[in-house]
Amino acid sequence: MADTETSHTAAAGQADGNRLGAETSPYLLQHRDNPVAWQAWGETAFAAARAADKPVLLSVGYAACHWCHVMAHECFEDPEIAGLMNTLFVNIKVDREERPDIDSIYQAALALLGEHGGWPLTMFLTPAGEPFWGGTYFPPTPRYGRPSFPQVLHAVAEIYANDKARIEKNTTALKDALDRLSQNLSGTAIPPQAIDQVAQHLVGEIDPVDGGIGGAPKFPQPAILKLFWRAWKRSGDPALRHAVELTMTKMAQGGIYDHLGGGFARYATDARWLVPHFEKMLYDNAQLLEVLTWLWQDTGHPLYAARARETVAWVLREMIADDADGEPSGGFAATLDADSDGEEGKFYVWSEKEIDTLLGDDDAALFKTHYDVTPQGNWEGKTILNRTALTQSGQPALADAATEVRLAACRDILLAERAKRVWPGWDDKVLADWNGLMIAALAEAATAFGEPAWLAAAERAFAFVCREMERDGRLYHSWRHGILKHPATLDDYANMAAAAIALNEATGQGDYLAKAEVWTAQLDRHYWDAQNGGYFLTADDTPDLIVRTKTAYDSAVPAGNGTVLGVLARLFYLTGKPAYRERADALATAFSGELARNVFPLAALLNSVDVLITGTQVVIVGQRGTSATDALIGAVTSRCLPTRILQVIAPDERLPDGHPAAGKGQVDNRPTAYVCHGPSCSLPMTDPEAFAAALNTKPTQP
Numbered sequence: 001m002a003d004t005e006t007s008h009t010a011a012a013g014q015a016d017g018n019r020l021g022a023e024t025s026p027y028l029l030q031h032r033d034n035p036v037a038w039q040a041w042g043e044t045a046f047a048a049a050r051a052a053d054k055p056v057l058l059s060v061g062y063a064a065c066h067w068c069h070v071m072a073h074e075c076f077e078d079p080e081i082a083g084l085m086n087t088l089f090v091n092i093k094v095d096r097e098e099r100p101d102i103d104s105i106y107q108a109a110l111a112l113l114g115e116h117g118g119w120p121l122t123m124f125l126t127p128a129g130e131p132f133w134g135g136t137y138f139p140p141t142p143r144y145g146r147p148s149f150p151q152v153l154h155a156v157a158e159i160y161a162n163d164k165a166r167i168e169k170n171t172t173a174l175k176d177a178l179d180r181l182s183q184n185l186s187g188t189a190i191p192p193q194a195i196d197q198v199a200q201h202l203v204g205e206i207d208p209v210d211g212g213i214g215g216a217p218k219f220p221q222p223a224i225l226k227l228f229w230r231a232w233k234r235s236g237d238p239a240l241r242h243a244v245e246l247t248m249t250k251m252a253q254g255g256i257y258d259h260l261g262g263g264f265a266r267y268a269t270d271a272r273w274l275v276p277h278f279e280k281m282l283y284d285n286a287q288l289l290e291v292l293t294w295l296w297q298d299t300g301h302p303l304y305a306a307r308a309r310e311t312v313a314w315v316l317r318e319m320i321a322d323d324a325d326g327e328p329s330g331g332f333a334a335t336l337d338a339d340s341d342g343e344e345g346k347f348y349v350w351s352e353k354e355i356d357t358l359l360g361d362d363d364a365a366l367f368k369t370h371y372d373v374t375p376q377g378n379w380e381g382k383t384i385l386n387r388t389a390l391t392q393s394g395q396p397a398l399a400d401a402a403t404e405v406r407l408a409a410c411r412d413i414l415l416a417e418r419a420k421r422v423w424p425g426w427d428d429k430v431l432a433d434w435n436g437l438m439i440a441a442l443a444e445a446a447t448a449f450g451e452p453a454w455l456a457a458a459e460r461a462f463a464f465v466c467r468e469m470e471r472d473g474r475l476y477h478s479w480r481h482g483i484l485k486h487p488a489t490l491d492d493y494a495n496m497a498a499a500a501i502a503l504n505e506a507t508g509q510g511d512y513l514a515k516a517e518v519w520t521a522q523l524d525r526h527y528w529d530a531q532n533g534g535y536f537l538t539a540d541d542t543p544d545l546i547v548r549t550k551t552a553y554d555s556a557v558p559a560g561n562g563t564v565l566g567v568l569a570r571l572f573y574l575t576g577k578p579a580y581r582e583r584a585d586a587l588a589t590a591f592s593g594e595l596a597r598n599v600f601p602l603a604a605l606l607n608s609v610d611v612l613i614t615g616t617q618v619v620i621v622g623q624r625g626t627s628a629t630d631a632l633i634g635a636v637t638s639r640c641l642p643t644r645i646l647q648v649i650a651p652d653e654r655l656p657d658g659h660p661a662a663g664k665g666q667v668d669n670r671p672t673a674y675v676c677h678g679p680s681c682s683l684p685m686t687d688p689e690a691f692a693a694a695l696n697t698k699p700t701q702p
Contacts, residue, residue, distance in 0.1 A: 053087055054128060056089060058094065059120055059549065080148060112178070117136070126171055133170065182551075185597060187593035196231045196234060206243040223287070256274075262313050280333070282437070292308040316453075328561065330460035352374065426597060440495070446506060458502075469484060536636050551599075620676045621651055639695055664681065673685045673691045
């Protein structure tokens with residue numbers, strides 16, 4: 001034992017064993033100075049494990065992850081623990097945002113071991129990459145009912161060295177189980193009433209006081225909120241509408257929302273949405289922006305408009321990544337950290353004394369009343385700003401106009417002061433899939449709120465992805481400071497294709513539609529499972545993976561198979577090409593059997609089935625930019641129409657053959673609108689009010 005202690009202590013001093021200094025991921029770069037001999041994922045690391053016959057310690061996290069920072073500080077920065085890791089293992093670090101394909105495999109393996117998933121993910125692999133045991137966070141000494149990390153390291157290394165039969169048994173069982181998880185459960189076509197039945201089932205899980213599903217910790221679940229809103233618009237059931245309004249109102253007024261800078265944190269650690277886990281993710285805010293837009297379109301309540309505008313302002317102010325020369329690239333950055341200056345939430349919280357000093361007596365008294373500022377604070381002696389006192393009834397509420405003007409001025413003062421603090425870490429890598437989510441949300445919000453600058457930002461981000469993140473006709477997943485990395489996943493293609501369709505609808509530019517078709521063709525060529533149906537997460541030529549995962553289950557982001565189903569449905573309606581309908585039907589049935597297993601994570605799939613079955617084709621024949629045509633377009637974009645497929649064509653343009661409005665044109669040379677459900681279209685309409693009334697009419701369900 002003495003020899004082992006000596007060797008691992010000596011190894012800890014070998015700073016040159018850490019190979020992360022050449023990486024681009026901010027998360028990996030956070031660990032480049034660890035005494036751990038970290039390597040990036042790849043054949044070099046696994047070859048070293050084979051040569052030394054050592055197990056691999058795989059650590060997966062991301063830059064904004066608080067507990068990742070905790071374990072790094074407690075364990076990976078400790079020379080003794082690092083030396084033990086270097087002696088007994090080949091150590092690999094992975095940024096789960098850069099490599100969601102790797103993360104998905106080993107998170108699934110951890111779940112199969114009966115453990116709760118999350119980050120940091122700590123998995124132990126054979127030199128072939130096969131998992132045999134794992135966990136998440138491990139402390140440096142035994143606590144929280146968990147063994148210490150050194151205890152785990154010794155135990156795993158001993159089993160690997162002395163009980164190969166046990167290792168082989170575990171790896172075989174896990175590999176077989178992972179293969180089975182990638183086998184989708186097919187069924188028959190999903191009828192529209194099944195979607196509403198799922199919504200009715202899930203709405204029973206809503207917290208009747210504070211909204212959201214379940215207790216602490218509480219996540220926004222935007223795909224489920226959209227499922228409820230769609231079902232309410234079909235059925236008129238007030239419980240479905242109330243669930244969405246209650247949840248979004250409580251979040252919009254709670255501490256999970258950044259009342260100074262805009263934008264939502266990842267989740268709340270409590271049931272009241274007061275205490276966030278302070279990290280701010282691009283993908284959450286993209287999805288919640290879409291929900292806020294829908295709510296504002298249908299309710300007109302200024303709270304939802306305010307939060308949407310503030311969230312977009314935050315994105316455009318703080319989340320545009322720089323290019324290699326330090327200039328704004330147009331692409332959207334990934335995350336803001338939960339920690340700053342070594343403390344979680346330090347950037348965001350306040351003391352009463354700070355508020356008093358900055359605002360003066362009168363304004364401070366007003367602000368403290370409206371934002372829950374007290375001498376004792378509401379979290380660890382500090383105050384997380386929130387306005388939940390206005391929402392005890394669950395209804396959206398703001399103060400009178402004059403008070404809101406004063407409060408806005410107070411917020412500006414505090415925001416300027418906050419900017420002087422040590423900022424949270426910024427993960428400025430650009431991810432194609434998350435950019436697709438934000439581009440689509442911005443395009444829809446821009447037309448709804450009449451904000452051309454938002455649309456211009458969406459178009460710049462789209463152009464950036466096309467210019468910088470494609471090579472030889474193939475998308476890539478991650479870009480940072482001019483360096484492009486990692487093959488695209490299904491989600492990259494699906495979300496960017498959805499963004500292209502959203503931009504096509506917002507601008508009428510055919511190039512966007514053509515790009516969506518190109519990307520969908522790449523999915524069919526490299527991702528489609530010809531044997532069982534459905535799209536794999538990874539392409540058929542993605543290297544160094546032990547299994548190709550395939551799922552329709554949503555995670556923090558909509559499942560790629562759910563998103564691409566909506567893309568295929570809209571491409572069918574827009575182009576009239578039957579191949580898109582055939583592939584969409586095949587994709588829906590490939591996963592329809594999953595409804596018998598677990599409906600909770602299938603919201604994105606069901607939302608896209610809704611588009612496929614009940615798509616509303618809206619055609620406006622007129623010239624964009626003229627007041628009469630734009631009035632008809634405004635009648636569409638001012639309303640929440642989740643299954644709409646909008647086409648604006650010039651008078652001399654033709655719709656695809658087979659389109660229900662094919663051959664229909666203008667009346668009396670005036671811009672003219674048609675609303676089509678299935679093969680039938682309305683009479684031509686030139687009056688915006690009559691057109692709006694037709695849009696509000698519910699179609700007969702097939």
